[in-house]
Amino acid sequence: MPSKVTTLPAPPATDRTVRAASHPTDEQIAMRAHEIFLERGAGPGSDLDDWLQAERELTAAAESQDAQRPSAAAAATPAKSRSRA
Secondary structure, three states: OOOOOOOOOOOOOHHHHHHHOOOOOOOOOOHHHHHHHHHOOOOOHHHHHHHHHHHHHHHHHHHHHHHHHOHHHHOOOOOOOOOOO
């Protein structure tokens, strides 16, 4: 008996998926935190502050880039074509 494959459509983008996409990875945060550490003279004792600052900076930058992109709803809406009568 032949099997039938059904392809389901992708779920629509939600606020939750957009937030997840704009959140930087731990590796990105660690790299920026290290840069901040070096910029302030490599003094010990502020690792958590460096991490939180790096996370804020990278999240803001990612959200700014997301705001410049067209929304998922706009991208999913097909363009209307003109018909000649």
